[in-house]
Amino acid sequence: MDVFTTKSGTVRGRRAARDHGIVVVRGLPYAAPPFGAFRFREPQPPDPWDGVRDCAAFGPVAPQSAELPGAPVWSPGDEDILTLNIWTPADGPGDLPVLVWIHGGAYVFGSSAQPDFDGTALAGEGLVVVTLNSRLGFEGFGHVPDAEDRAAFPDNRGLLDQIAALQWVRDNIAAFGGSPDRVTLAGQSSGATSVACLAVTDRARGLFRRAVLHSAVNAFATQEQAARTTAEVVAEAGVPATRAGLLATPPEALVAATDRVCARNAQDPAAGQRHYDPAIYGPVADGVLLTADPLEALAAGAGGAVELLVCHTTEEYWLLDAVGSSAKITTEEQLAVFAADFGLPASLVEGHRERLPDAPVLDVHLALHSGLLFAEYSARLAEAHARAGGRAFLARFDRRRDRTGRRVRAWHCADIPFAFGNLHEKSVHFLVGGPPGEADEELSRRMTGAWAEFAAHGDPGWEPLGESARSGDAVRVWRTAAEGPAGGAASGVRDGFRDLWRTAGLPLLAP
Numbered sequence: 324m325d326v327f328t329t330k331s332g333t334v335r336g337r338r339a340a341r342d343h344g345i346v347v348v349r350g351l352p353y354a355a356p357p358f359g360a361f362r363f364r365e366p367q368p369p370d371p372w373d374g375v376r377d378c379a380a381f382g383p384v385a386p387q388s389a390e391l392p393g394a395p396v397w398s399p400g401d402e403d404i405l406t407l408n409i410w411t412p413a414d415g416p417g418d419l420p421v422l423v424w425i426h427g428g429a430y431v432f433g434s435s436a437q438p439d440f441d442g443t444a445l446a447g448e449g450l451v452v453v454t455l456n457s458r459l460g461f462e463g464f465g466h467v468p469d470a471e472d473r474a475a476f477p478d479n480r481g482l483l484d485q486i487a488a489l490q491w492v493r494d495n496i497a498a499f500g501g502s503p504d505r506v507t508l509a510g511q512s513s514g515a516t517s518v519a520c521l522a523v524t525d526r527a528r529g530l531f532r533r534a535v536l537h538s539a540v541n542a543f544a545t546q547e548q549a550a551r552t553t554a555e556v557v558a559e560a561g562v563p564a565t566r567a568g569l570l571a572t573p574p575e576a577l578v579a580a581t582d583r584v585c586a587r588n589a590q591d592p593a594a595g596q597r598h599y600d601p602a603i604y605g606p607v608a609d610g611v612l613l614t615a616d617p618l619e620a621l622a623a624g625a626g627g628a629v630e631l632l633v634c635h636t637t638e639e640y641w642l643l644d645a646v647g648s649s650a651k652i653t654t655e656e657q658l659a660v661f662a663a664d665f666g667l668p669a670s671l672v673e674g675h676r677e678r679l680p681d682a683p684v685l686d687v688h689l690a691l692h693s694g695l696l697f698a699e700y701s702a703r704l705a706e707a708h709a710r711a712g713g714r715a716f717l718a719r720f721d722r723r724r725d726r727t728g729r730r731v732r733a734w735h736c737a738d739i740p741f742a743f744g745n746l747h748e749k750s751v752h753f754l755v756g757g758p759p760g761e762a763d764e765e766l767s768r769r770m771t772g773a774w775a776e777f778a779a780h781g782d783p784g785w786e787p788l789g790e791s792a793r794s795g796d797a798v799r800v801w802r803t804a805a806e807g808p809a810g811g812a813a814s815g816v817r818d819g820f821r822d823l824w825r826t827a828g829l830p831l832l833a834p
Contacts, residue, residue: 325337325338325346325413326375327348327498327499328498329351329495329498330371330494330495331352331368331369331370331371331372332371332372332373332374332375332376333374333375333376334348334351334375334376334377334378335348335375335376335377335378335379336348336349336378336379336409337349337379338413339410339443339446341441341443341444342443342446342447343413344412344413344414344447345410345411345412345413345443345446345447346410346411346412346413347408347409347410347442347443348378348408348409348411348499349378349379349380349381349382349406349408350378350379350380350381350382350406350408351376351378351382351406351407351408351409352369352370352382352403352405352406353369353405353406353407353455353487353488353491354366354367354368354369354405354484354487354488354491355367355368355369355370355405356402356403356404356405357402357404357405357458357462357480357484358402358574359402362462362570363462363465363467363476363480363566363569363570364475364476364477364480365477365480365483366405366480366483366484366487369405381395381406381408381434381435381436382403382404382406382456383395383397383398383401383402383403383404383406383456384396384397384401384404384433384434384436384456385397385404385434385456385457385458385459385460385462385463386401386404386459386460386462386574386575386577386578387428387431387432387433387459387460387578388432388578388579388582389428389431389432389433391432391433391434391437391750392438392749392750392753393437393438393748393749393750394434394436394437394438394750395434395436399573399574399575404456404458405456405457405458405484405487405488406435406455406456407435407453407454407455407456407488407491408435408436408442408453408454408455409442409451409452409453409496409499410441410442410443410445410446410451410452411446411451411452411499411500411501412446412447412449412451412500415449415451415500416500417497417500418497418500418501418502418505419449419450419451419500419501419502419505420449420450420451420501420502420505420506420507420775420778420779421450421451421452421453421492421496421501421502421503421505421506421507421778422442422445422450422451422452422453422506422507422509422535422774422778423453423454423455423488423489423492423506423507423508423509423531424440424442424452424453424454424455424509424510424514425455425457425485425508425509425510425514425515425517425518426440426454426510426511426514427510427511427512427513427514427515427538427736428459428512428513428514429512429513429540429602429604430459430460430463430464430481430513430602430604430605430834431459431460431581431602431604432459433459434456435454435455435456436456437750438745438748438750438751439736439739439740439743439745439748439750439751439754440454440739440743440745441743441745441748442454442743443744444743444744444745444771445743445744445771445774445775447744448771448772448774448775449775449779450775450778450779451496451499451500451501453488453492453496455484455485455488457481457482457484457485457488458480458481458484459481459604460577460578460581460604461553461556461569461574461577461578461581461604462480462574462577463480463481463484463604464478464479464480464481464549464604464605464606464607465478465549465552465553465556465569465577465604466478466546466549466550466552466553466607467553467566467569468550468553468564468565468566469564469565469566473609473611474611476566477609477611477612478546478549478607478609478612479520479606479607479609479612479613481517482517482520482521482524482606482612482613483526483612485517485521486521486526486527486530489506489508489521489527489530489531490530492506492530493506493530504532505532505778505779506530506531506532506533507531507532507533507534507535507777507778508521508522508530508531508533508534508535509534509535509536509537509774510535510536510537511536511537511538511736511738511739512537512538512539512540512697512735512736513540513542513605515536515537515538515539515540515701516536516539516540516542516543516605516606516617517606518534518535518536518539519534519536519539519617519618519621519704520606520612520613520617521534522534522617522621522625522626522629522631523613523615523617523620523621523625523626524612524613526612531629532628532629532630533629533630533631533632533777533778533781534629534630534631534632535631535632535633535634535774535777535778536631536632536633536634536701536704537633537634537635537701537738537739537742538634538635538636538639538697538698538701538735538736538738539617539633539635539697539700539701539704540605540696540697540700541695541696541697541699541700541829541831541832542602542605542606542696542832542833542834543605543606543607543608543616543617543831543832543833543834544605544606544607544608544833544834545607545608545833546607546608546609546610548607548833548834549607552603552604552834555584555603556577556580556581556584556603557569557572557580559580559581559583559584560572560576560577560579560580562576581603581604584603585601585602585603586601588601588603589601589648589650592650592657592660595664596664596665596832596833598650598664599649599650599652599661599664599692600643600649600692600696601648602834603834604834605833605834616831617704618700618703618704618707618831619831621704621707621708621711621713622707622710622711623711624711624712624713626708626713627708627711627712627713628713629713630713630714630715630716630777630781631704631705631708631713631714631715631716632715632716632718632773632774632777632783633701633702633704633705633715633716633717633718634701634717634718634719634720634738634801635697635698635701635702635719635720636697636698636719636720636721636733636734636735636737636738637693637698637719637720637721637733638689638690638693638723638732638733638734639692639693639696639697639698639734639735640689640690640692640693640696640697640734640735641689641693641732641734641735642732642734642735642736642737642754643692643735644685644689645734649692651685652684652685652688653683653684653685654684655684657684657688658672658684658687658688659672661688661691661692662691665695665830665832666830667691667695667827667830668827670823670826670827671691671823671824671827672687672691674820674823674827675687675690675691675820675823678690678820678823690820694820694824695829695830695832696832697735698719699821699824699829700829702717702821703829705717705788706788709787709788709789714781714787715787715788716777716783716785716786716787716788716797716799717788717797717798717799718773718783718785718798718799718800718801719798719799719800719801720733720737720738720741720801721733721800721801721802721806722737722738722741722763722766722801722802722803722806723806724755724756724757731754731755731756734754736754737754737755738770738801739754740754740755740767741755741763741766741767741770741771741801742767742770742771742773742774743771744767744768744771746758746759746763746764746767747759762803762804762805763803765803765804766801766802766803766804769801770801772784773799783799784799785797785798785799
């Protein structure tokens with residue numbers, strides 16, 4: 324049956340093109356459009372409807388300037404952006420485990436409509452898969468100054484949208500064959516950090532029992548830092564730095580101003596940390612929804628009831644270099660300035676150089692930045708959770724490919740098409756190095772199966788971290804069969820740098 328009844332009204336889905344045994348419902352509103360009277364406020368319930376709502380197309384994406392392969396773009400006037408999509412087995416037995424996905428994109432771009440995130444293959448493993456859109460950029464994370472009532476204009480609106488989507492899942496997913504008591508929340512990059520934030524906030528407690536985090540990003544702002552970002556953006560937009568000024572400024576003007584601020588930082592070596600990674604938004608320690616960085620909160624025992632599956636790639640930052648979104652660090656002088664800007668000790672730089680003796684300076688920088696922004700932070704989230712008594716699994720994605728003179732590394736985002744089972748989508752071929760081979764298909768089946776087993780039973784297929792929480796104790800390394808074993812510590816990790824970071828410490832970064 325392709326018709327479902329929610330608390331807001333009845334919807335009709337379609338059979339998935341790749342598997343007619345799966346029904347997909349797209350563009351279903353979980354909250355009201357966050358504009359007009361609702362702009363910069365907490366998400367509000369969606370308006371109910373009469374009759375049967377046809378949910379054949381994805382909903383509009385959040386305000387952004389990105390144009391991503393195979394995905395819709397945002398246009399001014401697109402306001403009904405708080406929607407979600409559901410893939411469910413047509414003849415499922417009911418009470419199925421649910422996986423809810425939050426996309427990445429530096430908190431400023433991306434959407435659930437990206438072909439990478441088609442849920443057909445995962446639904447074929449016996450899951451009900453939900454993907455969602457939430458507010459991004461200033462609409463989702465910009466600090467609104469001069470608010471007479473801080474609660475009326477909260478900082479973390481994007482996270483509040485995600486909580487509203489989880490509440491919608493709790494109240495409605497049974498109609499689609501899913502169990503509201505068996506929800507796993509998953510995300511990658513900024514989506515993974517969003518998941519980590521929701522795992523440690525009281526507002527989301529009880530809405531999910533497990534969490535999958537791929538390549539969580541080390542970025543968390545204080546209110547003072549968020550206020551400084553607002554000052555930069557409104558100055559660039561040429562509008563008053565007030566609540567009224569922002570409310571009178573259309574979303575496209577704030578998107579354009581944000582892009583100009585990021586571009587200026589990228590071109591200015593004196594911009595400090597923002598010169599290297601120009602992302603300027605992220606979760607805010609507002610003292611209400613969030614009081615501490617997720618790493619600190621997990622170490623203190625917050626979110627202890629949530630089981631974690633954490634993964635990162637072994638060459639994260641090489642993607643950002645390949646797409647031209649990071650600074651080119653090609654001289655020893657530039658590398659020394661980079662290390663000073665982030666407070667990295669000389670021993671850490673020298674250690675990386677020793678591990679890469681024949682590599683150019685750029686590769687040493689990319690290896691350092693991979694650990695600083697993604698890999699080390701992700702691993703420490705799992706370890707902190709395990710030390711505090713939580714259940715945590717750790718994995719690393721290390722699949723690489725050489726084809727027609729082009730080397731595709733185990734870089735940021737390359738793991739997600741494997742886990743979703745979407746290797747044949749042309750839009751992901753840049754990430755994974757072209758159409759998949761048989762070994763790639765087999766690796767994808769293993770990764771998709773691990774997600775499904777973790778969501779269903781809390782066991783992805785390897786041992787959790789022990790209380791000592793040294794990642795070498797239990798780690799799954801994702802490779803093709805031709806690249807080597809996918810076992811634990813005995814298999815090692817190529818170009819691993821974890822021991823260097825353990826002695827050097829990890830500075831917590833702000834967007």
